[in-house]
Amino acid sequence: MWLPPALLLLSLPGCFSIRGPASVRGREQGSLTVQCRYDPKWETYVKWWCKAAVWGSCQILVKTTESEWKKDRVSIRDNHTSHIFTVTMKELRRDDADTYWCGIERSGIDLAVQVVVIIDPENLLSRTIANSHGGFSSGSNVRTHYVLLVFVKVPVLLILVGAILWLKGLRGSPRSNGNSLSKHTCPLT
CATH class of the missing domain: 2.60.40.10 (Immunoglobulins)
Structure with a gap:
């Protein structure tokens, strides 16, 4: 068989x-x-x-x-x-x-x-880091840097840029003259 x-x-x-x-x-x-x-x-x-x-x-x-x-x-x-x-x-x-x-x-x-x-x-990056530190940098240090970069530094930077643009948008927008607010509020009697 x-x-x-x-x-x-x-x-x-x-x-x-x-x-x-x-x-x-x-x-x-x-x-x-x-x-x-x-x-x-x-x-x-x-x-x-x-x-x-x-x-x-x-x-x-x-x-x-x-x-x-x-x-x-x-x-x-x-x-x-x-x-x-x-x-x-x-x-x-x-x-x-x-x-x-x-x-x-x-x-x-x-x-x-x-x-x-x-x-x-x-990789070339870890070799460059090793040369700048006068010795070999372990791969885990490079990995930790990238994790921090992707999950902490970049999001914080994006939040700051967004906050600045939002504040700039508030300052640059024309202030309402109050007519539009009075339409939506209850009159005082």
């Missing part, structure tokens, strides 16, 4: 024993964190993080031999209590953008889930 590939995967034991995000984003020169969850029965097994478009040719970058392991710019930590292992990549470069795999080492075929890492290039 023929099964579509997706249904075939569902029939494999342990197929959903490990879960991770489909993709994660990080900014060039920044860092990113990936959390992969696993079933409790895999608690004592070695976890790993590798890089390759095809799982079969995956080059393991780090793996847990104890609770935490660091190598160059990549670290991995296994939290047995919450059944999550966390991979952190620091000082991101554009060439870090690729397909990676969260995996669990076991006899036979390892368990793994694919994670696509996307690296956003450092």
Whole structure:
């Protein structure tokens, strides 16, 4: 009997024993964190993080031999209590953008889930800010500035301009001579 590939995967034991995000984003020169969850029965097994478009040719970058392991710019930590292992990549470069795999080492075929890492290039504005401050400005500072600009500074400026135009309109309009008011008011008797 023929099964579509997706249904075939569902029939494999342990197929959903490990879960991770489909993709994660990080900014060039920044860092990113990936959390992969696993079933409790895999608690004592070695976890790993590798890089390759095809799982079969995956080059393991780090793996847990104890609770935490660091190598160059990549670290991995296994939290047995919450059944999550966390991979952190620091000082991101554009060439870090690729397909990676969260995996669990076991006899036979390892368990793994694919994670696509996307690296956003450092923009010109953050480079300019970094140069003007004599060092690197974090992306979150730039983001905070834009949030303040869009949600606080621009609306306040628009309110002030509107108030000025409204006041200017009141001063420039001819004052009524009172005839129109007397038509709408009750006469005093």
